[in-house]
Amino acid sequence: MKVFVVAGLLLSFAVHGQTFPIAGKPVRIVVPFPAGGQTDIQARAIAAKMSQLGGGSVIVENKPGASTIIGAMEVIRSAPDGHTLLYTISSTAAQNPHLFSKLPYEPFRDLTPVMFAARSATILVAPANAPFSTVGELIAYARANPGKVNYGSFSLGSTSHLAGEVLKRNAGIDIVHIPYKGSADATVGLLSGAVQLMFDGPTTALTNAKAGKVKMLAIADDRRYPVAPEVPTMSEAGVSGFDKLVGGMQFFGPGNIPRGVLAQVNAELARVLRQPDVAKLFVDNGNEVLASSPEEHARSVRELYDTFGVLIRELGIRLD
Numbered sequence: 001m002k003v004f005v006v007a008g009l010l011l012s013f014a015v016h017g018q019t020f021p022i023a024g025k026p027v028r029i030v031v032p033f034p035a036g037g038q039t040d041i042q043a044r045a046i047a048a049k050m051s052q053l054g055g056g057s058v059i060v061e062n063k064p065g066a067s068t069i070i071g072a073m074e075v076i077r078s079a080p081d082g083h084t085l086l087y088t089i090s091s092t093a094a095q096n097p098h099l100f101s102k103l104p105y106e107p108f109r110d111l112t113p114v115m116f117a118a119r120s121a122t123i124l125v126a127p128a129n130a131p132f133s134t135v136g137e138l139i140a141y142a143r144a145n146p147g148k149v150n151y152g153s154f155s156l157g158s159t160s161h162l163a164g165e166v167l168k169r170n171a172g173i174d175i176v177h178i179p180y181k182g183s184a185d186a187t188v189g190l191l192s193g194a195v196q197l198m199f200d201g202p203t204t205a206l207t208n209a210k211a212g213k214v215k216m217l218a219i220a221d222d223r224r225y226p227v228a229p230e231v232p233t234m235s236e237a238g239v240s241g242f243d244k245l246v247g248g249m250q251f252f253g254p255g256n257i258p259r260g261v262l263a264q265v266n267a268e269l270a271r272v273l274r275q276p277d278v279a280k281l282f283v284d285n286g287n288e289v290l291a292s293s294p295e296e297h298a299r300s301v302r303e304l305y306d307t308f309g310v311l312i313r314e315l316g317i318r319l320d
Helices: 040-056 066-076 091-099 135-144 159-171 183-192 201-210 259-273 278-286 292-313
Strands: 025-033 058-062 085-088 109-122 123-127 147-153 176-179 197-200 214-219 247-254
Touching: 025 040, 025 066, 040 058, 040 085, 040 109, 040 147, 040 176, 040 183, 040 201, 040 247, 040 259, 040 278, 066 091, 066 247, 085 091, 085 109, 085 259, 091 109, 091 159, 091 183, 091 292, 109 159, 109 259, 109 292, 123 183, 135 147, 135 214, 147 183, 159 176, 159 197, 159 292, 183 197, 183 201, 183 214, 183 259, 197 201, 201 214, 247 259, 247 292, 259 278, 259 292
Parallel strands: 025 058, 025 085, 147 176, 147 197
Antiparallel strands: 085 247, 109 247, 123 197, 123 214
């Protein structure tokens, strides 16, 4: 586990005319998905620990819909004082700009990178009663039943959507995309039989697998997870091209957060992620804690933006 400590924590915040936190003002963590999914579970653990350590109120607000755009706009319209944060996946800043020609925000102007909290990749899951238990068996089944296998995703344009399209293209199978408003909703579709596949976040995939509700076919990463060493990578399972789909959980604020406030918010989040119980929640559920500095996060966002741009153009996906 790597934890990066932001440089310059002893900056004089008075120079910028603002400090964090503002007495009596709650911190809002906006999650652009419904309750119950990986993003929401992690955000609530972070909020609870921030409240405990800082003594102030930290609340999680779910603002699902429109491929994370609704949640992003909620944060973008807020005051740049560090008290409203977006906890989201790579879709918001790295994927949506390539998917929508009329996106209502410009990520490098309207969002401030605060922290790349954790590296994460999706896991391909199927219902426990699916007629296949490996990627090879899935491919054979899909080829025998073209157009009859549905796969769910967190939302249009999300990493789980792109992973499904990479599987469809690289395995040469005809599967149909059914988008949802988050991992929890997609899991309901999976367990009800509306979809037969999903590239899910590791937190919910591992939880549902332990409960016997789903079986994990492969990890969309270039490495196996220590918490599930028996699950192969997609490449090991015979389908390559998933190394470009590794992203993770990230904190953003509205544009133009003062530098001193940004450093203080980052330091507080890093302190929370270093707490043994919070770190254990992430690591036990297949995530690698990064707790990056804002500068490191900004570089990562640009790299993911470029990588996903190439992939989205290759797949030919547009959402408007």
